[in-house]
Amino acid sequence: MYVRTKLTLEQLNALPVSEFHKTFENVVECWPEAAIFCSAMLPFKSFEAMIVTFENYLHRLSTENKLRILRLHPDLAGRLLDVQQLTEESSYEQSSVGLDKLTPEDKRQITALNEEYKLKFGFPFVVCVREASKFEAILRGITERVNNRPEQELETGINEVKKICRLRILQLVNQL
Numbered sequence: 001m002y003v004r005t006k007l008t009l010e011q012l013n014a015l016p017v018s019e020f021h022k023t024f025e026n027v028v029e030c031w032p033e034a035a036i037f038c039s040a041m042l043p044f045k046s047f048e049a050m051i052v053t054f055e056n057y058l059h060r061l062s063t064e065n066k067l068r069i070l071r072l073h074p075d076l077a078g079r080l081l082d083v084q085q086l087t088e089e090s091s092y093e094q095s096s097v098g099l100d101k102l103t104p105e106d107k108r109q110i111t112a113l114n115e116e117y118k119l120k121f122g123f124p125f126v127v128c129v130r131e132a133s134k135f136e137a138i139l140r141g142i143t144e145r146v147n148n149r150p151e152q153e154l155e156t157g158i159n160e161v162k163k164i165c166r167l168r169i170l171q172l173v174n175q176l
């Protein structure tokens, strides 16, 4: 698990902007622009206000940028996990639900579903695994969501990115 000094709201609001960017650069996976954009709203009245700022930022992005963000997400239990090249945050999240210790049969099943999903939508299946919390719930999620329309899945995927972002922020401040 990644451990850093947890920031209080006061410390967070007093960070030099470049430090704010660095601290929150990966709360949206591999998309540091989110922290850069949201730093313009400093200081925040509460952690919740900060999280809502990130959520609104994600909500208002163009379809093209939403697609880009989804495509920056690693597959669940995929190749990057196998070769230990996940970001620190993603590695923590995926191992917290045991995706690094799947049986060969479970691995085969999730890989096949990931491929089917990507083939249909052109972006990977994204879910906040810490919230889904169980492998079975994740599998059920892909199995159901693969039937959705692409526009629907784009929004569902971005809503999951918001949940991941919320938990990553709470992890960095003294709330989780």
Ligand SMILES: NC(=O)N[C@H]1NC(=O)NC1=O
Binding pocket: 029, 073, 074, 075, 076, 089, 090, 091, 093, 094, 124, 125, 126, 127, 128, 129, 130, 164
């Ligand atoms: N593909 C995907 O959902 N990836 C992610 N979900 C999550 O909770 N952490 C991730 O890296």
